[in-house]
Amino acid sequence: MYTSLTNRRSFIKKMAIMSAMTAAATMFPGILFAEEQEEKLPKGGNLDWKKAPCRFCGVGCGVLVGVENGKAVAVKGDPKSPVNKGLCCVKGYHSVMSIYGKDRLTKPLVKKNGKYVETSMKEALDLIASKMKTTIKDHGKDAVSIYGSGQWTIPDGYVASKLFKGCIGTNNVEANARLCMASAVTGFLTSFGLDEPMGCYEDIDHADVFILWGNNMAEMHPVLFSRLLDQRLKRGVKIIDFATRTTRTSMAADKSIIFQPQTDLAVANAICYEIIKNGWVNKSFVEKHCSFNKGLTNMGYGLEDKYKFKDKPEKIDFEAYKTFLEDYTPEKVERISGVSAKDIKYMAAYYGDPNKKVMSLWCMGMNQHTRGTWINNLVYNIHLLTGKISTPGNSPFSLTGQPSACGTVREVGTLTHKLPHGVVMKKEHREHAAKIWDVPVENIDPKPTYHTVEMFRALDRGDIKFMWIQVTNPMVTMPKLKRYRDACKKEGRFIVVSDIYPTPTTDIADVILPSAMWIEREGMYGNSERRTQYFEQMIQPSGEAMSDTWQIVEVAKRLGYEKQFYYKEETHIEEIYNEYRRHHEGKKHAMAPLEVLKTQPGAQWPYVDGKSTKWRFNSEYDPACSNGEKFHFYGKPDGKAVIWQRPYEPAPEVPDKDYPFWLCTGRVIEHWHTGSMTRRIPVLHKAMPHAYVELNPEEAKQMQIRTGDSVKLTTKRGEIILPASVNERGVPEKGQVFVPFFDENMLINDITLDAFCPISKQPDYKKCSVKVEKV
Numbered sequence: 001m002y003t004s005l006t007n008r009r010s011f012i013k014k015m016a017i018m019s020a021m022t023a024a025a026t027m028f029p030g031i032l033f034a035e036e037q038e039e040k041l042p043k044g045g046n047l048d049w050k051k052a053p054c055r056f057c058g059v060g061c062g063v064l065v066g067v068e069n070g071k072a073v074a075v076k077g078d079p080k081s082p083v084n085k086g087l088c089c090v091k092g093y094h095s096v097m098s099i100y101g102k103d104r105l106t107k108p109l110v111k112k113n114g115k116y117v118e119t120s121m122k123e124a125l126d127l128i129a130s131k132m133k134t135t136i137k138d139h140g141k142d143a144v145s146i147y148g149s150g151q152w153t154i155p156d157g158y159v160a161s162k163l164f165k166g167c168i169g170t171n172n173v174e175a176n177a178r179l180c181m182a183s184a185v186t187g188f189l190t191s192f193g194l195d196e197p198m199g200c201y202e203d204i205d206h207a208d209v210f211i212l213w214g215n216n217m218a219e220m221h222p223v224l225f226s227r228l229l230d231q232r233l234k235r236g237v238k239i240i241d242f243a244t245r246t247t248r249t250s251m252a253a254d255k256s257i258i259f260q261p262q263t264d265l266a267v268a269n270a271i272c273y274e275i276i277k278n279g280w281v282n283k284s285f286v287e288k289h290c291s292f293n294k295g296l297t298n299m300g301y302g303l304e305d306k307y308k309f310k311d312k313p314e315k316i317d318f319e320a321y322k323t324f325l326e327d328y329t330p331e332k333v334e335r336i337s338g339v340s341a342k343d344i345k346y347m348a349a350y351y352g353d354p355n356k357k358v359m360s361l362w363c364m365g366m367n368q369h370t371r372g373t374w375i376n377n378l379v380y381n382i383h384l385l386t387g388k389i390s391t392p393g394n395s396p397f398s399l400t401g402q403p404s405a406c407g408t409v410r411e412v413g414t415l416t417h418k419l420p421h422g423v424v425m426k427k428e429h430r431e432h433a434a435k436i437w438d439v440p441v442e443n444i445d446p447k448p449t450y451h452t453v454e455m456f457r458a459l460d461r462g463d464i465k466f467m468w469i470q471v472t473n474p475m476v477t478m479p480k481l482k483r484y485r486d487a488c489k490k491e492g493r494f495i496v497v498s499d500i501y502p503t504p505t506t507d508i509a510d511v512i513l514p515s516a517m518w519i520e521r522e523g524m525y526g527n528s529e530r531r532t533q534y535f536e537q538m539i540q541p542s543g544e545a546m547s548d549t550w551q552i553v554e555v556a557k558r559l560g561y562e563k564q565f566y567y568k569e570e571t572h573i574e575e576i577y578n579e580y581r582r583h584h585e586g587k588k589h590a591m592a593p594l595e596v597l598k599t600q601p602g603a604q605w606p607y608v609d610g611k612s613t614k615w616r617f618n619s620e621y622d623p624a625c626s627n628g629e630k631f632h633f634y635g636k637p638d639g640k641a642v643i644w645q646r647p648y649e650p651a652p653e654v655p656d657k658d659y660p661f662w663l664c665t666g667r668v669i670e671h672w673h674t675g676s677m678t679r680r681i682p683v684l685h686k687a688m689p690h691a692y693v694e695l696n697p698e699e700a701k702q703m704q705i706r707t708g709d710s711v712k713l714t715t716k717r718g719e720i721i722l723p724a725s726v727n728e729r730g731v732p733e734k735g736q737v738f739v740p741f742f743d744e745n746m747l748i749n750d751i752t753l754d755a756f757c758p759i760s761k762q763p764d765y766k767k768c769s770v771k772v773e774k775v
């Protein structure tokens with residue numbers, strides 16, 4: 001069916017060349033330029049092009065989808081989108097092929113006597129509703145839960161929150177973004193009191209220096225990374241890759257600086273030490289706009305059941321902060337981090353130079369970190385001390401991973417403690433939500449229940465009996481997976497899974513619902529730069545698949561919430577979005593009207609007086625600033641951003657004599673997470689057919705391991721055998737190995753650790769200790 005979409009042979013050849021090419025030879029691996037896209041498009045025919053945000057990553061490229069005879073047959077980058085200006089990466093370009101895998105789920109399936117039996121949608125929904133009713137009756141409202149995703153559309157997450165928090169009255173709503181963005185959120189909240197970046201992608205066009213804090217942008221945010229490379233060609237900007245392993249990003253950067261896992265905490269403090277020592281502090285900015293806090297330390301790693309931790313900030317002054325930093329001289333930190341004092345001073349000098357605009361970028365290296373909140377705070381400290389924030393080109397920028405991690409999880413608030421415009425703990429926030437949801441305010445429980453890892457532990461213990469999983473594949477992506485897989489299979493648990501393909505998670509389901517994917521329905525996503533984008537339904541869903549929004553609304557009605565879930569139109573997306581917008585009214589977070597989203601490639605909230613806000617907290621751009629000064633950090637009661645005293649603390653599990661290596665896990669450009677979609681796209685599957693363990697070349701030689709040899713990895717949680725990869729995609733440091741997690745046949749999460757940041761509750765998939773053996 002798709003041979004017309006691309007000339008596949010030449011593409012595969014190209015992919016092979018790509019992976020062999022060194023950085024010097026290829027400036028933009030994995031990116032397709034307009035001419036290349038056109039070259040491959042089906043010739044002739046009568047394509048109807050419609051705009052959408054890309055299905056895959058948090059960059060949120062605008063794409064045009066070509067529809068012919070009711071089928072989506074082609075994709076190209078939307079030249080009108082300010083995000084990608086017509087570019088597209090290999091995943092976006094092939095995205096429509098992931099709709100048409102041969103084994104799409106097309107009918108609801110119910111498990112009967114260990115076998116899945118096809119049933120009608122009506123019967124399946126009746127069963128789910130009656131199961132929820134009896135569970136609530138027998139075990140209380142906190143025995144039912146929903147686990148969603150940053151790939152939920154905004155309406156999906158909104159109705160989930162309204163049903164569970166507003167109507168049923170349980171805060172058992174979580175999303176996989178807990179595994180992804182939670183530390184970014186708590187970082188923002190503790191430093192600024194409000195979530196999401198102050199800056200935007202346009203910062204890239206103004207910055208002189210880019211410092212990447214352990215994110216592999218060339219593979220994970222490829223179109224955005226190509227904008228950095230483009231600026232280098234045009235303006236000679238500097239790109240510094242500060243990371244724990246050598247990746248395509250390091251190869252393309254001007255300078256690669258490698259640090260030991262977890263020691264970014266120490267290096268960030270050393271940079272601040274240098275800034276103060278050299279008199280590079282922007283004194284008037286700090287005096288007017290910053291305050292200083294010290295948090296608790298030695299807070300553990302969340303490894304025990306029912307872990308409870310509450311940070312207790314204590315006000316300190318600049319002098320106390322300065323004294324604290326004496327422990328972080330570049331020379332001392334060199335010994336902890338393996339980064340030379342010279343390189344620490346080199347980075348500090350860029351941050352300190354008043355004539356250089358600096359953008360810091362990060363993603364999972366800093367968020368999947370048992371001190372994830374701290375390291376987010378520490379990078380903000382650097383920008384606050386130098387006043388390099390909230391102005392074009394001066395930007396600490398936390399990148400999101402999923403297409404709507406910001407839109408659906410952080411803005412809609414699909415986390416246990418959140419409401420769309422606030423938190424469940426605050427009375428006025430509950431009142432506001434209850435009014436819009438048309439429920440008694442007493443319905444909304446003021447106490448958060450479980451964060452993701454704890455929610456699966458509650459399922460394990462039996463405190464939760466019912467879980468509905470949508471648009472996420474936790475039986476591949478939870479850390480220390482075996483424990484949580486066993487929990488799902490326990491007697492007396494009832495699991496509903498909405499997906500588009502069979503996965504290891506549908507394998508453990510009692511009911512499987514087929515979902516309409518992306519452009520088979522209507523929806524909105526919100527990307528990393530506060531941009532909300534709309535897509536219309538372009539094609540009919542496969543089989544009996546229905547949108548996740550529709551599924552929840554139907555169950556809600558069956559549970560007796562007809563009034564709250566009464567929508568006039570059959571496709572109620574527009575009504576739901578308009579209802580949702582009411583939560584965010586006001587200058588600080590107003591969302592653009594749907595008519596605007598339908599005609600333009602998205603809008604950036606706060607959307608006030610018909611205008612997107614590009615830079616928050618800067619009165620020149622942000623209409624919510626009201627203190628009469630140039631900057632106003634209005635998220636905090638005193639209008640000041642917080643500089644945090646946060647020390648370096650080691651990781652919970654470090655290499656020792658029995659498990660002498662660090663194990664880091666992550667991704668590759670060809671695949672999306674668990675591969676459920678991208679492995680069904682033949683060109684991508686062929687280009688990266690299975691997982692592997694990446695070894696340091698010298699150590700591989702010592703162990704006589706060559707590419708393709710079987711290697712056994714053992715941690716305290718179990719073992720797994722993988723083929724070796726030496727000098728192929730990335731190069732780990734000595735004493736470290738790396739494994740991508742896209743391959744459901746080689747479940748690396750069976751051996752990862754479920755330790756998390758006690759403030760954000762986000763697990764650290766980047767670090768545990770492992771034994772490596774040739775077998």
Ligand SMILES: Nc1nc2c(c(=O)[nH]1)N[C@H]1C(S)=C(S)[C@@H](COP(=O)(O)OP(=O)(O)OC[C@H]3O[C@@H](n4cnc5c(=O)[nH]c(N)nc54)[C@H](O)[C@@H]3O)O[C@H]1N2
Nearest residue numbers: 214215216220243244262363364365401666667669672673
């Ligand atoms: N092709 C593709 N693109 C994607 C995705 C995908 O699955 N495939 N997923 C999307 C999603 S949801 C996400 S979250 C992003 C992830 O995007 P990234 O965060 O860029 O990617 P990862 O491979 O998860 O993380 C790899 C990096 O973690 C760093 N790291 C390891 N330990 C440490 C440490 O102690 N400190 C610091 N600072 N860094 C460390 C390493 O240097 C390494 O380069 O990608 C998004 N984009």
Ligand SMILES: Nc1nc2c(c(=O)[nH]1)N[C@H]1C(S)=C(S)[C@@H](COP(=O)(O)OP(=O)(O)OC[C@H]3O[C@@H](n4cnc5c(=O)[nH]c(N)nc54)[C@H](O)[C@@H]3O)O[C@H]1N2
Nearest residue numbers: 180471472473474477498499515517665673674676741765
């Ligand atoms: N070891 C390790 N584990 C990790 C990470 C890591 O770095 N290392 N990273 C973590 C991070 S950052 C993330 S974001 C998570 C991602 O983890 P997951 O969200 O679990 O992974 P996905 O493969 O994105 O799962 C999405 C699922 O939704 C299905 N799907 C697609 N479209 C639709 C739809 O419209 N409706 C429905 N109902 N289903 C749909 C897909 O088939 C797929 O099964 O993984 C986490 N786990």
Ligand code: SF4
Nearest residue numbers: 054056057061089092
């Ligand atoms: S960079 Fe991300 S959003 Fe852009 S085309 Fe690639 S996967 Fe899609």
Ligand SMILES: [Mo]
Nearest residue numbers: 179180401402
């Ligand atoms: Mo993610």
